[in-house]
Amino acid sequence: MNTLPLYRQLANHYLDAIRSGTLKNGERFPSIRLMMEKHAVSLSTAVQVCRELEGQGVLEARPRSGNYIRQPEPLPHPLPPAPLAADAYVGIHQQVSSVLKASQRATIKVNFANPYCAPQLYPLKTLQDHMVKALRQNQQLLGTTAPTSGNLALRNILARRALTSKTHLSAEQIVITNGATEALNLALRAVTQPGDTVAVESPTFHGLLQILESLNLRVCEVPAAAHCGINLFALEQLLRGSEPIRAVIVIPNLQNPLGSIMPDSHKARLVQLCAEHATVLIEDDTYGDLVDTEQPLSTLKHWDRSDNLIYCASLNKTLAPGMRLGWISAGRWHDRVEMLKHSQSRGCEALSQLAVSAFMKTPSYERYLRRLRNTLTQQRHAMRTAILRHFPQGTRVTEPQGGTLLWVELPPGYASMRLFHEGLKVGIQILPGDIFSNGPGFGHCLRIACGAPFTPRIEEALATLGQLLKNQK
Ligand SMILES: Cc1ncc(COP(=O)(O)O)c(C=O)c1O
Structure with a gap:
């Protein structure tokens, strides 16, 4: 039990906030009335708190204005610059x-x-204009919840655009996500259990290694090369081995970090290999739209005939990183992904989706x-x-x-x-x-x-x- 008088307890509470940088030099301190209301204390206790802090030199009363934080000596940076402890990130890469x-x-x-x-380089002004228009047309937008799967108009546009890369995605089977990061998390949660092994390219996107580790998945790295992506011979040996491989995740187009593009023949063979071994294939198409050529690259999804693939993509590199929009098309795992998305974070906020779909449906987007x-x-x-x-x-x-x-x-x-x-x-x-x-x-x-x-x-x-x-x- 805390034996300090109430005013000292409250003064220490605020002192900690000043030391940690939550309350900063020059900021207004809560008024006496607010303290009485929020902490359910009497007038004299609230006044004593202020006196105590003034006595410690961290509060300054300004006539007819209120109390302000005063910190003559600069406080230490809120993040201590000490080196990280070796076990600071146990459980994460x-x-x-x-x-x-x-x-x-x-x-x-x-x-x-x-x-x-x-x-x-992003069309920020255009997107801002579309946002303003969307708010004007949907005045109750911020007062209503968004559907779990996302805005149907946007999903329709994404499905239609996928046709140009010879990919069939149905709008009903797309779920809008918080970037490709959430899409990859959902895909892995839908098809794996903690302890399962997942094969990835090596080297691969560091964020993916973090996701895998945070889900307690074992990672098996398969060599990849800048001219063709994942080494299919090495992958085949792995899939034929004794350790079951639950899923393979690849970035077939403009791989991160190698920039490789898998030739179509490799894409087709990879899809076939995974289907033969009943290993789920997860495709990360985050960078596909940034290829130099006018002809879109084919996706792995295009070659998938046995509904054994989950497709993940994102608008964060191509259109607006601040909007954090991505999507997933999970085929036969769609219902499970939708349920996981609902339980994890509900639908993504609607305003960005309205603005993006309004822009993407115009020729200006291309x-x-x-x-x-x-x-x-x-x-x-x-x-x-x-x-x-x-x-x-x-x-x-x-x-x-x-x-x-x-x-x-x-x-x-x-x-x-x-x-x-x-x-x-x-x-x-x-x-x-x-x-x-x-x-x-x-x-x-x-x-x-x-x-x-x-x-x-x-x-x-x-x-x-x-x-x-x-x-x-
Ligand atoms: C290959 C790859 N996948 C996924 C992501 C995460 O994308 P997002 O920002 O859409 O979550 C990145 C981000 O750098 C990436 O490079």
Whole structure:
């Protein structure tokens, strides 16, 4: 039982909030009346709380205005800069979490880790206009709940657009999600149990490794290459082995981080292999719409004849990362996915979906995508050339046919994790190869994103990274 008088307990409560940064220097402190109301205390207790805090030098009374937080000495940063404890992320892929945390603590001036395009490349004004119009036309929108599966008009548009990549998705079988991240989570939860083994490409998207670990799934990594994606021979050996593989997850088009595009013959064979072994195939088509060519790439879903595939995709790279819209088409697992989505988070909010579907149904959407792809082609080319100019001799860089990502392979003896930490100290963020695998094979690789226009500042940052690498020798 707390033996301190009530006013001291309350004063300590607010002192903690000031120390942790929840209440900041210069902010208004709750009024006496509000404290009496919210904490059910008397007038004299509320006044004593303020006196106590004034006595400690953290509250200042301003005549006719109220009490304000005053912190003469700067308080320590709310996130202690201490190194992470080794067991801070037990249960989550530790390398990934530590890298993300270190990045959050740093002051980033040039971000090569972010796979999205620069905000000015997205049609933000158009989307804002569609939002305003949608709110005007649906005045009760914010007062009503959205359907679990998402807005039907948007699902219709997504199904119709899929036809151009020879993919049949029915609008009734699409569920709108909070990005591809939620889609992948739902797919895995629908078809696996904790302890099951899932095969992935190696290297692969670090967020996927986190999802798998957070669901207590075992991961089996299958080598992948920049020219063709997952190694089908290695996958076949794995599927024929003694350990049951419950699911295979691949990013067939513009793989993250390799940028690979699987040839159609590989796609067809992969679908067939998984069906033969009763292993569920999960397709992550996050980047498909960013391919350089006018002809859309075929999806794995196109080759699926036995309803053994779950398709996941996203608008977060192509249209508006701030809206967090993705989707899943789960075939025979549709009802289960819908139930999981309902129990996990309910339907995604409606306003973004209305605005996006209003834009996507106009011809402007295709024109916008074409412009975006052209811009990304130029940015990738300029970045790739600059990396080869500034990085140590012998550096190799992928040459993907679309998207925002370059995978850089350093010559022997260079360490990308060291480059990552040294880069953060000078405000430059990259992603070290180590986080794209649970194994040790990619310590000499790094991922550089080209979503931002190539400027002298970007070139200078690449030159700095090159110099940091040369200092490693
Ligand atoms: C291959 C891949 N899948 C899924 C995601 C997550 O996408 P979203 O932002 O739509 O959740 C990403 C994000 O970088 C990705 O690269």
